[in-house]
Amino acid sequence: MTTTSTALDRYTGLSDRAVHDEAALDEVLALFTADATVEIGPEPANGSEAIAAFYRAHFAAHAEMKHFWKTTVLDDGTLRAEWVCAARKTDGSLTTVAGVEHATLDAQGLISHLRNEFTRLPG
DSSP states (O other): OOOSSSSHHHHHHHHHHHHTOHHHHHHHHHHHEEEEEEEEESOOOEEEHHHHHHHHHHHTTTEEEEEEEEEEEEEEEEEEEEEEEEEEEEESSSSEEEEEEEEEEEEEEOOEEEEEEEEEEOO
């Protein structure tokens, strides 16, 4: 089943705005449980403070970005999103990246675990 209204869809869509919109960044962070784990960077970010620090640094390095994605709800209730992104970094350089994200949600629909597998590394 494919959907466009999951927490993972909101997370990906808000990411494009969070680069330059503090309210969108706050909305991204509100999609995670207090004890969530995010596995995107070189080290996992565990808990609200570490996740906020990770995303603030990530978005601060970008001037603008645009994601395209397709989310699937798997039979076990986890979410899988194939995504691509084109971005302009704050130094003016351009980059493209792609991957597959896997999200586990809690009973309230918040992301408790987010793991990314890059299929195209930034470059």
